[in-house]
Amino acid sequence: MKNEVFVGEGMKYVKEDCPDLYDAIVKLxxxxxxxxxxxxxxxxxxxxxxxxxxxxxxxxxxxxxxxMAELGITKDEICDVLRVVxxxxxxxxxxxAMKILYEL
Amino acid sequence: MKNEVFVGEGMKYVKEDCPDLYDAIVKLxxxxxxxxxxxxxxxxxxxxxxxxxxxxxxxxxxxxxxxMAELGITKDEICDVLRVVxxxxxxxxxxxAMKILYEL
Amino acid sequence: MKNEVFVGEGMKYVKEDCPDLYDAIVKLxxxxxxxxxxxxxxxxxxxxxxxxxxxxxxxxxxxxxxxMAELGITKDEICDVLRVVxxxxxxxxxxxAMKILYEL
Amino acid sequence: MKNEVFVGEGMKYVKEDCPDLYDAIVKLxxxxxxxxxxxxxxxxxxxxxxxxxxxxxxxxxxxxxxxMAELGITKDEICDVLRVVxxxxxxxxxxxAMKILYEL
Amino acid sequence: MKNEVFVGEGMKYVKEDCPDLYDAIVKLxxxxxxxxxxxxxxxxxxxxxxxxxxxxxxxxxxxxxxxMAELGITKDEICDVLRVVxxxxxxxxxxxAMKILYEL
Amino acid sequence: MKNEVFVGEGMKYVKEDCPDLYDAIVKLxxxxxxxxxxxxxxxxxxxxxxxxxxxxxxxxxxxxxxxMAELGITKDEICDVLRVVxxxxxxxxxxxAMKILYEL
Numbered sequence: 001m002k003n004e005v006f007v008g009e010g011m012k013y014v015k016e017d018c019p020d021l022y023d024a025i026v027k028l029x030x031x032x033x034x035x036x037x038x039x040x041x042x043x044x045x046x047x048x049x050x051x052x053x054x055x056x057x058x059x060x061x062x063x064x065x066x067x068m069a070e071l072g073i074t075k076d077e078i079c080d081v082l083r084v085v086x087x088x089x090x091x092x093x094x095x096x097a098m099k100i101l102y103e104l
Numbered sequence: 105m106k107n108e109v110f111v112g113e114g115m116k117y118v119k120e121d122c123p124d125l126y127d128a129i130v131k132l133x134x135x136x137x138x139x140x141x142x143x144x145x146x147x148x149x150x151x152x153x154x155x156x157x158x159x160x161x162x163x164x165x166x167x168x169x170x171x172m173a174e175l176g177i178t179k180d181e182i183c184d185v186l187r188v189v190x191x192x193x194x195x196x197x198x199x200x201a202m203k204i205l206y207e208l
Numbered sequence: 209m210k211n212e213v214f215v216g217e218g219m220k221y222v223k224e225d226c227p228d229l230y231d232a233i234v235k236l237x238x239x240x241x242x243x244x245x246x247x248x249x250x251x252x253x254x255x256x257x258x259x260x261x262x263x264x265x266x267x268x269x270x271x272x273x274x275x276m277a278e279l280g281i282t283k284d285e286i287c288d289v290l291r292v293v294x295x296x297x298x299x300x301x302x303x304x305a306m307k308i309l310y311e312l
Numbered sequence: 313m314k315n316e317v318f319v320g321e322g323m324k325y326v327k328e329d330c331p332d333l334y335d336a337i338v339k340l341x342x343x344x345x346x347x348x349x350x351x352x353x354x355x356x357x358x359x360x361x362x363x364x365x366x367x368x369x370x371x372x373x374x375x376x377x378x379x380m381a382e383l384g385i386t387k388d389e390i391c392d393v394l395r396v397v398x399x400x401x402x403x404x405x406x407x408x409a410m411k412i413l414y415e416l
Numbered sequence: 417m418k419n420e421v422f423v424g425e426g427m428k429y430v431k432e433d434c435p436d437l438y439d440a441i442v443k444l445x446x447x448x449x450x451x452x453x454x455x456x457x458x459x460x461x462x463x464x465x466x467x468x469x470x471x472x473x474x475x476x477x478x479x480x481x482x483x484m485a486e487l488g489i490t491k492d493e494i495c496d497v498l499r500v501v502x503x504x505x506x507x508x509x510x511x512x513a514m515k516i517l518y519e520l
Numbered sequence: 521m522k523n524e525v526f527v528g529e530g531m532k533y534v535k536e537d538c539p540d541l542y543d544a545i546v547k548l549x550x551x552x553x554x555x556x557x558x559x560x561x562x563x564x565x566x567x568x569x570x571x572x573x574x575x576x577x578x579x580x581x582x583x584x585x586x587x588m589a590e591l592g593i594t595k596d597e598i599c600d601v602l603r604v605v606x607x608x609x610x611x612x613x614x615x616x617a618m619k620i621l622y623e624l
Contacts, residue, residue, distance in 0.1 A: 196259065
């Protein structure tokens with residue numbers, strides 16, 4: 001199982017309290033991250049970019065951390081992702097994500 | 105110049121009417137899409153994913169079209185991007201983007 | 209299977225082209241709409257409200273239609289949902305959803 | 313007056329400093345939460361769902377707290393609301409809201 | 417009454433079907449647009465900018481039209497508003513709003 | 521250079537680590553805030569309103585602070601901006617921004 005999304009506190013409660021939902025999420029997570037042509041690392045960069053574009057501090061940090069720890073994604077790679085965030089989503093989510101990245 | 109974002113009607117009016125702003129956008133676009141480590145195609149997939157996650161029909165279609173025309177991005181690659189959109193952003197933006205992709 | 213989310217064009221393509229993902233979505237959909245205490249109709253009202261609050265025209269119309277067809281949800285009930293949308297999300301998503309509701 | 317939205321710090325300043333606006337908000341709040349067919353509790357669950365779907369930590373916690381204190385809404389009921397958030401809005405707002413719920 | 421937000425189809429249905437809610441909205445609208453220090457035109461520019469930043473095509477067009485018709489707001493003024501949208505919210509909402517503006 | 525957006529931590533890292541991108545952002549920022557007809561202060565109020573409407577706490581506080589320090593924008597002016605946020609974007613971003621404003 002590609003388990004990067006399951007490290008957060010929120011999922012711990014889901015597992016304990018809603019096992020049916022937890023199982024469905026694990027299955028979906030596996031289906032999502034088993035791309036047919038893109039490798040897992042590229043998909044993970046995607047998740048980092050989408051989290052940063054949405055301006056969600058917690059999700060952005062969690063995705064960056066797990067991408068770096070699990071897949072060896074580098075700061076330079078994330079920085080290139082955030083360049084796209086700047087163009088597509090504006091300054092506030094970009095600078096917020098840069099701050100998160102450089103203070104990891 | 106990597107000119108994919110400049111095909112839309114909106115940018116035509118910017119070029120004609122606000123040349124100072126147009127120049128700044130061209131400069132920013134070039135800086136954004138000149139990643140240090142990620143190639144242009146990966147950054148373009150990022151732009152497709154972020155557009156789809158935001159639920160913006162026009163932007164999603166424009167990014168998909170230019171990615172396919174300019175960079176040879178395939179439907180299968182975009183489909184793997186949209187898998188991540190499903191997990192991070194929910195069903196509505198995912199199904200909307202799938203419909204756009206399959207009706208291009 | 210509670211199948212309301214599967215009527216759209218987008219899901220048709222998922223089913224044909226990504227059967228693994230389709231299966232995971234069906235499983236998740238079933239887990240989501242099998243609440244422990246809230247009935248399906250209340251959860252469906254929830255989905256209508258969230259779609260309307262996000263300003264997504266397609267999703268809002270699809271959720272309203274399936275709620276009315278499958279579960280006998282009335283216009284008055286949806287109107288009471290949209291009152292909450294007004295307070296939490298402002299005039300534009302509220303008036304947009306009211307227009308959709310009254311022109312169904 | 314259904315006063316749940318008025319507990320926050322922000323509204324305190326509105327009341328002191330912009331009484332005209334405060335009066336209009338009170339009137340709107342009353343009109344919103346006087347649904348014709350849905351009861352107040354169902355509308356409140358809606359407000360919790362919309363807040364959670366938007367990923368707004370403060371609003372989500374405030375709505376959960378007031379729903380539990382004023383209306384006796386249970387954790388299981390909120391959990392069933394959050395299931396819908398997962399499907400419609402993706403993992404990040406869902407896990408964030410689950411964490412808030414279980415740490416209340 | 418400053419009635420610009422009431423021209424849309426959505427509000428027509430509210431007036432007919434939910435007069436209590438309609439009255440509350442009229443009162444709120446009046447309180448909102450009776451700023452203490454900013455004039456109505458500056459507040460209207462604000463509404464145009466926020467609508468454009470949110471990427472909502474209908475709301476953006478409606479706000480632009482009513483601002484031009486009621487208050488004599490010019491295309492150049494709106495263009496200066498949209499410059500800020502570009503920086504704060506990225507290319508897609510900016511180019512979308514420029515297209516709307518130039519095709520009014 | 522109109523430098524208000526450059527005070528944050530995020531931009532410090534951009535300047536050090538991505539000087540090409542930094543230069544492009546400075547150029548864009550200057551082009552954006554050199555409106556043809558609206559003055560800088562009105563554009564700055566626009567940036568405050570858009571940040572508040574998006575519910576982004578950090579961006580809202582940063583924009584308010586720099587607007588007050590650089591341009592002498594008053595609390596009453598910002599309050600009139602936030603009135604528009606209430607109508608267009610709902611209670612949660614409005615009360616959040618009022619709290620930020622009154623606790624600056």
